[in-house]
Amino acid sequence: xxxKQFTGSPDEADLRRADSLAREIFSDVANKWALLIxxxxxxxxxxxxxxxxxxxxxxxxxxxxxxxxxERNGLVERTVHPVVPPRVEYALTEPGQALRVTIDGxxxxxxxxxxxxxxxxxxxxx
Amino acid sequence: xxxKQFTGSPDEADLRRADSLAREIFSDVANKWALLIxxxxxxxxxxxxxxxxxxxxxxxxxxxxxxxxxERNGLVERTVHPVVPPRVEYALTEPGQALRVTIDGxxxxxxxxxxxxxxxxxxxxx
DNA sequence: CGGCATCCACACCGATACTG
DNA sequence: CAGTATCGGTGTGGATGCCG
Numbered sequence: 001x002x003x004k005q006f007t008g009s010p011d012e013a014d015l016r017r018a019d020s021l022a023r024e025i026f027s028d029v030a031n032k033w034a035l036l037i038x039x040x041x042x043x044x045x046x047x048x049x050x051x052x053x054x055x056x057x058x059x060x061x062x063x064x065x066x067x068x069x070x071e072r073n074g075l076v077e078r079t080v081h082p083v084v085p086p087r088v089e090y091a092l093t094e095p096g097q098a099l100r101v102t103i104d105g106x107x108x109x110x111x112x113x114x115x116x117x118x119x120x121x122x123x124x125x126x
Numbered sequence: 127x128x129x130k131q132f133t134g135s136p137d138e139a140d141l142r143r144a145d146s147l148a149r150e151i152f153s154d155v156a157n158k159w160a161l162l163i164x165x166x167x168x169x170x171x172x173x174x175x176x177x178x179x180x181x182x183x184x185x186x187x188x189x190x191x192x193x194x195x196x197e198r199n200g201l202v203e204r205t206v207h208p209v210v211p212p213r214v215e216y217a218l219t220e221p222g223q224a225l226r227v228t229i230d231g232x233x234x235x236x237x238x239x240x241x242x243x244x245x246x247x248x249x250x251x252x
Numbered sequence: 253c254g255g256c257a258t259c260c261a262c263a264c265c266g267a268t269a270c271t272g
Numbered sequence: 273c274a275g276t277a278t279c280g281g282t283g284t285g286g287a288t289g290c291c292g
Binding site: 185186187188191210212 | 264265266267272
Binding site for chain 1: 227
């Protein structure tokens, strides 16, 4: 009860910190490439080049960047096999798997409403 | 069985079209502001300025832009009341509501793994 | 093969100002 | 109050080349 009671309300401060962190994570995760990478990984472990082939249109740079980001947030695990040529494999961690489930929901939604959206667009563009 | 069988494989073509459309929708929806707007709307209908206050940090321009995009895709409904001063209200459509459910899942995920992610980041940055 | 650095075009986004 | 337009700094992301 006496801990850190001098700098205003500590509980509020903690909440603000958590909020800003949540917002930050949201920005990281809510981006096209991150979502597609997570979807592509699914339950399998894939090599860098396999991911690159799996995700159509992603550039070498974007794949590296997003993989680093996901690794940093603990959503994917990166294992390097010390052989020549190098063999690097990526797989979802448990938090990553959990996220994938919700992303699956997003994919289902997309396919379910594909028609709605297409017609809505045509009506709007007129 | 005999319909549109002359231009290669029509089924494949349709699938490719659906895929590219799905990808497009994915890009539209998987962005920070769109998700935050949908979350803010929830079950209520809000005015432009109310949305602006609700979503911390969004600019006038971004709000307008994303609202147009969401309207075009049929996820939000825009109703203009012909009074002075103008009164414009936004609400989620049924597809929008469905999407919101999955986004709620994303929010839950974020809060559940906040700790995991924070510690993972510190370990990575070292 | 996978990763990093560099360069550069372009899209994004905020600020500002003007309309109905 | 809500929307549109314009301008300009900044960040994003593709292409390329070089390392281990």
